[in-house]
Amino acid sequence: MERYPFRYDHSRPFIQQVGEWIGDVFYDVLPESGFEVRDEQIYMAYQLERAFADKETIFAEAGVGTGKTLVYLLYAVCYARYKRQPVIIACADESLIEQLVKPGGDIEKLNNALNLAIDARLGKSPDQYVCLLKLDDARYGYEDTAIYRKVYDELPKFVNSPAAMQSFYAYGDRKNYPELTDEQWNRVGWDTFRDCFVCEKRHRCGQTLSRDHYRRAADLIICSHDFYMEHVWTYESRKREGQLPLLPEHSAVVFDEGHLLESAAQKALTYRLKHMAFEELITRLLRGQVRESLAVQIDEAIDQSQLLFAALEEASEPVPGSDRRQIRWTDQLLFEVHTFRKLLTIIEEELVMESAMFSLDEYQLRIVEEHLEMMQKAFQLFEHPEKLISWATESITGITLVLMPKTVKEVLQEHIFSSRMPIIFSSATLSVEGSFSYIAEGIGLEDYLSFSVASSYNYAEQMEVYMPQWQYGGTFSEKMKTAIRMLMRTEGRALILFRTKEELQQFKREIAYYPECAGLQFLYEGDKEISHLIESFQHDEHSVLCAVSLWEGLDIPGPSLSNVIMWSLPFPPDDPVFVAKRQAALRPFEDVDLPYMLLRLKQGMGRLIRRSGDRGVILIMGENRPGLDRLHESIASLLPEGVKLKQSLDE
Numbered sequence: 001m002e003r004y005p006f007r008y009d010h011s012r013p014f015i016q017q018v019g020e021w022i023g024d025v026f027y028d029v030l031p032e033s034g035f036e037v038r039d040e041q042i043y044m045a046y047q048l049e050r051a052f053a054d055k056e057t058i059f060a061e062a063g064v065g066t067g068k069t070l071v072y073l074l075y076a077v078c079y080a081r082y083k084r085q086p087v088i089i090a091c092a093d094e095s096l097i098e099q100l101v102k103p104g105g106d107i108e109k110l111n112n113a114l115n116l117a118i119d120a121r122l123g124k125s126p127d128q129y130v131c132l133l134k135l136d137d138a139r140y141g142y143e144d145t146a147i148y149r150k151v152y153d154e155l156p157k158f159v160n161s162p163a164a165m166q167s168f169y170a171y172g173d174r175k176n177y178p179e180l181t182d183e184q185w186n187r188v189g190w191d192t193f194r195d196c197f198v199c200e201k202r203h204r205c206g207q208t209l210s211r212d213h214y215r216r217a218a219d220l221i222i223c224s225h226d227f228y229m230e231h232v233w234t235y236e237s238r239k240r241e242g243q244l245p246l247l248p249e250h251s252a253v254v255f256d257e258g259h260l261l262e263s264a265a266q267k268a269l270t271y272r273l274k275h276m277a278f279e280e281l282i283t284r285l286l287r288g289q290v291r292e293s294l295a296v297q298i299d300e301a302i303d304q305s306q307l308l309f310a311a312l313e314e315a316s317e318p319v320p321g322s323d324r325r326q327i328r329w330t331d332q333l334l335f336e337v338h339t340f341r342k343l344l345t346i347i348e349e350e351l352v353m354e355s356a357m358f359s360l361d362e363y364q365l366r367i368v369e370e371h372l373e374m375m376q377k378a379f380q381l382f383e384h385p386e387k388l389i390s391w392a393t394e395s396i397t398g399i400t401l402v403l404m405p406k407t408v409k410e411v412l413q414e415h416i417f418s419s420r421m422p423i424i425f426s427s428a429t430l431s432v433e434g435s436f437s438y439i440a441e442g443i444g445l446e447d448y449l450s451f452s453v454a455s456s457y458n459y460a461e462q463m464e465v466y467m468p469q470w471q472y473g474g475t476f477s478e479k480m481k482t483a484i485r486m487l488m489r490t491e492g493r494a495l496i497l498f499r500t501k502e503e504l505q506q507f508k509r510e511i512a513y514y515p516e517c518a519g520l521q522f523l524y525e526g527d528k529e530i531s532h533l534i535e536s537f538q539h540d541e542h543s544v545l546c547a548v549s550l551w552e553g554l555d556i557p558g559p560s561l562s563n564v565i566m567w568s569l570p571f572p573p574d575d576p577v578f579v580a581k582r583q584a585a586l587r588p589f590e591d592v593d594l595p596y597m598l599l600r601l602k603q604g605m606g607r608l609i610r611r612s613g614d615r616g617v618i619l620i621m622g623e624n625r626p627g628l629d630r631l632h633e634s635i636a637s638l639l640p641e642g643v644k645l646k647q648s649l650d651e
Helices: 014-032 039-054 068-083 094-101 106-114 132-141 145-153 182-188 206-214 225-240 258-268 275-287 292-314 331-356 362-383 409-417 437-443 476-490 501-513 530-539 576-584 588-605 628-638
Strands: 057-062 087-091 120-123 220-224 252-256 271-274 316-318 325-327 388-395 398-405 423-427 449-453 463-466 494-497 522-524 544-547 563-566 616-620
Touching (some): 014 039, 014 068, 039 068, 039 423, 039 449, 057 068, 068 087, 068 106, 068 220, 068 423, 087 094, 087 225, 094 106, 094 120, 094 220, 132 145, 132 182, 220 225, 225 258, 225 362, 252 258, 258 437, 271 275, 271 362, 275 292, 275 398, 292 316, 292 388, 292 398, 331 362, 362 398, 388 576, 476 494, 501 544, 530 544, 563 588, 576 588, 588 628
Parallel strands (some): 087 220, 087 252, 120 220, 252 423, 463 616, 494 544, 494 563, 522 544, 563 616
Antiparallel strands (some): 271 398, 325 388
């Protein structure tokens, strides 16, 4: 096959020729193949040409149904072949990257219509793969051992064979185990405290094999925002350790649902510290011949780690609506941190002397030193507490301390925006009240291109939007009765979006007491792997999908999704990240809470109308609160032209 889908003239600018070819595709080729091409789509194509030609960053806000994915895919494929390096397509989360490559998805459509033979491969996060060591533990450590033994028995033969591998293939993807709940998967899936560097099975691990596969992609590597930011954050340390970076060198990046990049960047820049992980790491040094002084310091550090994490557990408390625990930084807790940090410094100094004696395994020593350096970087954040965000999480293996810098702007500027390559932020919701400043300021972006095109759909004829006034303030009982009334009206066919997992679980418990819903099938996020839940929802027209994470990106055209119910206004949680944002803002509600809520609400509304023939209703269920009239005005301003915000289901 030819390298480019058009005849390339070397005497003319390449991107200009790409733009001309894409114009022909949208004006002539795609309509002949049955595609519905829109003026907004063609306008977007010419805007993206500027970004690729000048290697600029651009905010590409295009309404639902404008076909923005097809536009950036065409440019990405051509640019990857021109530069001979793949383009990264970073989606909001793991479930959305599956939708991009699913049968009948946009990539398959372009392949069929244009004969492009696009080489697109998925680069999934490590936590989307089975950890062979955790699987060994799960087979004997839990009540439902039969489930984990089944997973073990279905592993490829080469995984547990001592013989050299003659052939192998990628395996262990979360998607391959739809029957496992999220809780069950967490018992066998990879986590951040697994040290793959010293795992004896790492060369037969499904995660390792899949990484080798996607690195060979010629055109596109599709990953999540989290994974891309993890690549950026670990790039230098992996090279120091003699490893390849998570992603290969690439020519451009597209951030689909780009308004979520800031939160992904913050997540990637966190440090996670745990007593059990530290003890396992540091005791490796005792397996060799070490001086008595170092052995004593190691024992003292383990004891101090226990004291620190015990104090941390006492000084933390759960945050309602979040899986994070708020930490009270008492003088005693800060003292334990300071003491632990001093012991780490002493051990690092001892290791310098120990390494000169060549009594320790060099590979193991390098790993320990790298981890200790990471821990010291984390504790350095305490030197400027005004720039630190911290919280704790709890699991069956103990409490985890999470430390994160308040701002990620410097990292994004240094490692992404200074790279002089095309960077595309694509979403239907990048601006707030016509301005891109909320997104740009959050990621520290000053110079950028931007454009906004509205959807071409006739929303006034296609959707109704209700936001009821509550007699009792919006109690759970009031919401249940209103939601069920709407479910009966649409005979299921509904997506219910919850702000928190706690809301979803309460709904799941209470719905059993409403016999009128007995004939509906309810699908709950967390009960199975998410892409299989979405597929079941799409194929069972009268089912109801209940989710916390599907405010963005879900694309279900047709009658299966005729009703979107938003259980609460999606304000940000009261966890430490947003507490810090509010403290830094002059007007916390106007500058932090309201823009976040409006962007997320607009995304949720965008799940309803996905094609020109779709019809449906949206039910927004907030609670009575101060400034409710102003909230109504802000929400009403989000609605497409001609759509009225109704306050009663009887209207």
